Amino acid sequence: MDLKLRGLKALITGGSKGIGYRCAAALVAEGAQVSICARTVADVDAVTAELGVYGAVVDVSNKDALESWVADSAVAMSGIDIVIGNVSALAVSDDEAAWEAGFNTDMMHCVRLVNAAMPWLEASDAASITLVSSVSGREIDFTGPAYGAFKAALVHYAQGLAYKLAPQGIRANTVSPGNTYFKGGIWESIETGNPELFATALAMNPMGRMATPDEIARGVIFVASPASSFTSGTNLVIDGALTKGVQL
Helix, strand or coil: CCCCCCCCEEEEECCCCHHHHHHHHHHHHCCCEEEEEECCHHHHHHHHHHHCCEEEECCCCCHHHHHHHHHHHHHHHCCCCEEEECCCCCCCCCCHHHHHHHHHHHHHHHHHHHHHHHHHHHCCCCCEEEEECCHHHCCCCCCCHHHHHHHHHHHHHHHHHHHHHHHHCCEEEEEEECCECCCCCHHHHHHHHCHHHHHHHHHCCCCCCCECHHHHHHHHHHHHCHHHCCCCCCEEEECCCCCCCCCC
8 A cells, every 4th residue: 555655744753762763664664754853862863874864852841842843854854744743751650740741741742743833734735643642541551640641631632633623634643552562662661670560461461462663653654644634533542452442
């Protein structure tokens, strides 16, 4: 299938590892131009060198830094067609600090990303917004209340964007991954630091394993692409049947 991504310009937050990195690699393979941001200089340098993408070191909870990256990316790529909000604070504790981190990073980084990119999205013939949520936003699990609440809020926010922006031809969707394992990721850390929790979480997966970043990225890229041109306001759950709630 031709995803019709060749020549399009995409932004990805958290594009140096895991799902974000695999999204960047997939977009490049499809002929798109890509700009990523991440917090670590070495990681950004490695990905920009490997994939030939534009990149910058950005703390997405910093409004000015995030907006500057969006503007600089638009100049570097001569536009923006696709926005993928992928960063999470992974604040799973049950305290006020988790609520603050989740609001500033998970929620407001997506709001600011969309707002900053909007002038270029409005000028695009293939504009789409895809925000990475989580199955933790769909049902109660062992993560902290703030994490799930903000992941659910992202789904609601994207649904509102989809309705509001449909007359302009701008699509908005979310993708909700289940447990996703990759080197340097949260589940590798839990596997070594809290093996009991890791075993419990792994046992909850009906397929007997966690997802790979590639498996999630393929879904993200599809809904973001022009090949999915009539998909808007959708929350795509990719969890290997982990969650049990019926999505109506």
